[in-house]
């Protein structure tokens with residue numbers, strides 16, 4: 001009987017230890033779909049989020065992202081004594097704008113095979129760039145809006161064309177006149193500059209460190225080169241409508257590794273500055 005109670009007590013204390021204290025302070029973000037989470041780790045050797053080991057700076061800062069449809073994330077960490085801990089963290093859901101459009105002619109729904117191949121090559125290049133976070137830098141959070149204008153598209157929205165769900169829209173669209181200045185929202189290193197992707201036209205990517213990268217799409221001009229370090233607020237390009245765009249706007253996307261997160265959640269204000277005065 002006594003042994004049984006002791007065993008139960010040990011199990012309970014182990015469970016309490018594992019389920020209670022997370023080994024970090026959250027310094028930015030929230031447990032919500034599309035959010036970035038920045039943490040300051042303390043007495044931890046390693047932290048894995050959904051089995052992906054996190055990059056960490058010398059001060060113990062780390063970041064990770066939560067996907068559009070995540071309902072929970074698995075956190076696994078190893079303390080300084082080498083013991084592993086685990087916790088499933090519940091994620092707050094969001095509602096997304098889903099648009100059903102039916103009766104479209106088929107050639108509007110599916111691009112031709114040559115275009116498909118080129119689009120796939122463009123996507124591969126972007127994915128390969130995201131897979132190699134290289135800059136040793138800690139993202140500055142919150143960031144600033146990269147341009148002024150009106151939000152014309154939001155994270156997570158999705159169209160269903162003739163019953164076929166399309167890839168969700170993962171960026172935030174900011175409508176602004178062609179030539180409006182685009183600045184770096186945070187320090188980083190330019191890791192991709194492409195003059196003519198099929199869908200996204202003049203396309204740029206910036207690595208902000210610890211796996212966090214941003215993308216700028218439909219630009220009319222690009223003012224930096226691959227390898228350049230940019231400071232928050234520095235001119236990087238101009239708003240345009242290159243690629244597949246119905247009007248001039250900046251599509252601004254943010255990823256942690258291959259997880260698409262909501263760029264608007266990385267900025268302190270809900271909307272970008274207005275164009276008044278420009």
Ligand SMILES: [Zn+2]
Pocket residue numbers: 153169171172173250251252
């Ligand atoms: Zn967009």
